[in-house]
Amino acid sequence: MEPPTAEELRQRLQEKLQAEHVEVQDSPQLCRGSFRVFVVSGIFRGLKTLQRHR
Numbered sequence: 001m002e003p004p005t006a007e008e009l010r011q012r013l014q015e016k017l018q019a020e021h022v023e024v025q026d027s028p029q030l031c032r033g034s035f036r037v038f039v040v041s042g043i044f045r046g047l048k049t050l051q052r053h054r
Contacts, residue, residue: 003033017041 004012010024021040028034044052 006035009035009037013037013039017043 006024006026010022013019013024014022017039019039019041021038023036023038025036026034027036
C-alpha cells in the first residue's frame with residue numbers, strides 16, 4: 001500500500017478536523033511518507049498543548 005500524497009493527506013485532515021487552514025509539506029530528506037503538518041481548527045480550542053499534539 002502506497003503512503004498518501006501531501007495533497008491527499010491535506011484533504012483528509014481538512015475534512016476530519018473541520019480545519020480552517022491546513023499546510024502539508026513533504027519531508028523527502030526523512031523517508032517516503034514523512035510530512036510536516038500545520039493545522040488550524042476550532043476542534044483544538046480549550047485543549048492543553050499535549051492534547052492538541054495527540
